[in-house]
Structure formats: structure tokens, C-alpha cells
Amino acid sequence: MAEVLVLVDHVDGQVKKNTAELLTLARRIGEPSAVFIGGNAEAARPRLAQFGAEKVYVVDNADVTGALAAPLAEALAAIVEQSSPAAVLLPTSGVNKEAAARLSVKIEGGLITDATDVQAGDGGAVQTTQSAFASNYTVTAKVTKGTAIVTVKPNTTPPQASQAGATVVPVEVTVSDLAKAARITDTQPKAKSGRPELTEAQIVVSGGRGTGGDFSPVEAFADTLGAAVGASRAAVDAGWYPHSNQVGQTGKQVSPQLYVACGISGAIQHRAGMQTSKTIVAINKDEEAPIFELVDFGVVGDLFTVLPQANDAVKAA
Ligand code: FAD
Numbered sequence: 668m669a670e671v672l673v674l675v676d677h678v679d680g681q682v683k684k685n686t687a688e689l690l691t692l693a694r695r696i697g698e699p700s701a702v703f704i705g706g707n708a709e710a711a712r713p714r715l716a717q718f719g720a721e722k723v724y725v726v727d728n729a730d731v732t733g734a735l736a737a738p739l740a741e742a743l744a745a746i747v748e749q750s751s752p753a754a755v756l757l758p759t760s761g762v763n764k765e766a767a768a769r770l771s772v773k774i775e776g777g778l779i780t781d782a783t784d785v786q787a788g789d790g791g792a793v794q795t796t797q798s799a800f801a802s803n804y805t806v807t808a809k810v811t812k813g814t815a816i817v818t819v820k821p822n823t824t825p826p827q828a829s830q831a832g833a834t835v836v837p838v839e840v841t842v843s844d845l846a847k848a849a850r851i852t853d854t855q856p857k858a859k860s861g862r863p864e865l866t867e868a869q870i871v872v873s874g875g876r877g878t879g880g881d882f883s884p885v886e887a888f889a890d891t892l893g894a895a896v897g898a899s900r901a902a903v904d905a906g907w908y909p910h911s912n913q914v915g916q917t918g919k920q921v922s923p924q925l926y927v928a929c930g931i932s933g934a935i936q937h938r939a940g941m942q943t944s945k946t947i948v949a950i951n952k953d954e955e956a957p958i959f960e961l962v963d964f965g966v967v968g969d970l971f972t973v974l975p976q977a978n979d980a981v982k983a984a
Contacts, residue, residue: 669697669698670700671697671699672701672743672746672752673690673693673702674757675715675723677705679705680711681710681711682714683867684866685821686701686714686758692785694719696753696793697753699718699719704732704739705726705727708725711723712833712835713833716830716833718827718829720833721831723833724750726746726838728842735850736763736766738846739763740769742838742842743766744770747774748774754785754793755767755814756785758818759781760818764780767818771816774814775813776812777812779818782797782817782820783795783797784824792811793809798939820920821866822920860896862894862896866920869923870894870923870926870927871897871941872894873898873914873931874899874908874929875898875930876901876930876931882896888977892981894927897913897921898914900915900937913940914940914941915939916939924944924945925944926946926948928941928962931951932951948966949966950974951966
């Protein structure tokens with residue numbers, strides 16, 4: 668069975684959920700091998716083994732580590748040359764999409780970005796599903812030439828465990844002078860909110876234009892539930908919340924167990940980022956708001972009245 672390379676998304680060896688999702692998808696089309704860039708691969712190994720990685724290619728090279736795409740593409744190309752995989756799967760992100768495009772040129776493989784599903788198609792071709800036009804259309808695509816390179820959106824596949832060996836294979840990579848021409852010299856740590864990361868959270872409480880810029884009841888409820896805070900684009904465009912918290916077509920895609928939309932109308936571009944959530948609750952003072960078409964539970968009311976009551980009720984429970 669051909670190998671399928673999965674680029675590991677991690678912070679100092681702590682493997683993110685999207686990697687478990689990609690390893691789950693990789694098992695459908697071949698034998699998964701993880702590609703770990705950076706130090707502390709030992710910390711990552713148990714989780715990579717748990718989700719089926721037979722091998723872990725480790726590139727611990729200062730020229731590659733960091734967020735630049737060109738050295739990453741060269742590292743991936745070196746591993747592709749060594750392993751001749753059927754496919755390379757990367758978690759969708761700006762840097763990874765650039766690296767995937769560069770890799771596709773280097774190895775003359777077919778590239779698909781933002782897939783929401785990956786399967787083995789006819790004749791062993793790698794087949795993907797993508798959502799287009801704010802989830803109004805589902806596109807099925809196949810890679811017909813070379814190694815398939817696919818970036819996959821997070822939160823689209825439930826991770827399924829399957830124990831494997833996760834044998835470490837160190838890889839020496841020589842990065843070209845051109846790829847080394849730009850380096851990251853400094854990174855600013857993100858302000859720590861103490862809340863879970865939006866795309867990994869089990870519960871997300873989001874606020875929209877209906878907050879009028881006051882997110883305090885949204886944040887208080889989120890903190891009681893141990894949830895992440897999301898925002899609609901209207902709230903982000905108004906400067907009330909950072910873009911990194913935006914949910915939707917041009918923001919992040921979330922798929923938590925519980926999504927609570929507060930003062931959000933439910934525009935199609937917002938739905939594109941949250942409609943796969945397991946349970947959806949909306950609080951909106953307009954009973955005709957489109958968000959009520961897709962909720963499991965809806966509360967018609969003013970969020971400044973409903974949220975504090977809900978908060979007190981959860982705390983008392
Ligand atoms: P509104 O549509 O103005 O809705 C506010 C809601 O709050 C209303 O339903 C109102 O009844 C309710 N409300 C008001 N006061 C209260 C109160 N006190 N209590 C309870 N309810 C109250 N949007 C996104 O969210 N994410 C995206 O990624 C995104 N990408 C886009 C990409 C493109 C190309 C385009 C064209 C648009 C995109 N949008 C996106 C914008 C989207 O079309 C909507 O404009 C946006 O989602 C509206 O945000 P909202 O629901 O907060 O505001």
C-alpha cells in the first residue's frame with residue numbers, strides 16, 4: 668500500500684486535532700506517515716501513533732522550522748522523493764497552501780486546496796470534496812496527474828484512532844540559498860485569553876452586530892461554559908473583535924459540539940463556517956432571523972437579558 672504523507676500541525680510537539688483528522692483521512696487512501704517539522708518529535712509520537720502513523724519523518728533543521736513556505740516545500744519535496752507517496756495532505760492555512768503550491772510545481776503533482784473530504788476514487792485516484800460558494804455547492808475533484816497534494820480544512824472529519832508504530836525516520840534536508848533568503852527573525856506571542864482555540868473548542872459562543880460592540884455577556888457565558896469566543900464578520904469589521912475570531916466563509920471554520928450564536932442573523936457566509944456544529948443554539952430578538960432556520964434550539968429575545976440568565980442558570984446547575 669502506498670504511503671500518504673501528513674504534515675503535522677503542532678506547537679512544540681503538542682499535536683493539534685486537525686492532524687488526527689488528516690491521519691484518519693489518509694488511512695482511506697493508503698498507509699499514513701507523519702511529517703514532523705521541528706524539535707520535540709518524541710512528545711508528538713504517542714498521538715501520531717494513536718491515529719495510525721506508521722512512520723514519522725522528522726525534519727529538525729533550523730532552516731526549515733518556522734512559518735515560511737519555501738523551505739517547507741523543499742523539505743516536503745525531499746521526503747516525497749524518498750517515499751514516493753500516493754498523496755501529501757496538509758492542514759489548510761495560508762502558509763501551508765503556499766507550500767503546497769510550491770511543492771506541486773516541484774514534483775509536478777496535482778494540487779487541490781480546502782478539501783472537506785478525501786477518498787480513494789476510481790482506479791486509485793485521490794478524490795476530494797470541496798464546498799464552494801459559501802457551501803451552496805459541493806465539488807468533487809480528482810487528481811489525474813502525479814502525486815496528489817491536498818490541503819484539508821479543519822473540523823471536517825471526526826478523528827478515529829487506529830494504533831500504529833510511528834517509527835521515527837530522521838530526514839536530512841539541504842535548503843537552497845533562495846529558499847533561505849527570507850527568515851523569520853521575531854514572532855510576537857498572541858495575547859493569552861485563557862480560552863480554548865476557536866477551531867479546537869468543544870463549545871463556541873459567538874457574537875454579532877446584535878452585541879452593539881459589547882461582547883461582555885458573550886465572553887462571560889463562554890467562560891462559564893469553558894468555550895471559545897467567535898464573532899461574525901459584521902462584528903469584526905466594526906472593530907469589536909479580532910479577525911482571528913471571525914467565523915465563516917472568510918474566517919474560521921468551526922465544528923464544535925455546541926455553537927451558540929448571539930445577535931447573529933445567520934447570513935450564508937456565516938453559516939459556511941459553523942453549520943456543521945453538532946448542536947446549534949441562537950439568541951436573536953428577531954423571530955424572522957434566518958439563523959432560526961438551522962438551529963436546534965432558538966431563543967427569541969434580547970441577548971443582554973437572555974445571556975446573563977443563561978449564565979446564572981448554568982452556574983447554578
Ligand atoms: P446582522 O446581519 O446585522 O445581524 C445582526 C442580528 O442581531 C440581527 O438578526 C438582529 O435581529 C440581531 N440583534 C440585534 N440586536 C440584538 C439583541 N440585543 N439581542 C439579540 N439579537 C439582536 N460574515 C461572517 O459572519 N463571516 C464570514 O466569514 C463572512 N464572509 C463574507 C464573505 C463575503 C464575500 C461577503 C460578501 C460577506 C461575508 N460575510 C461574512 C458577511 C455576511 O454576509 C453578513 O453581513 C454578516 O454575517 C452579518 O453579521 P451579523 O449577523 O452579526 O449582523
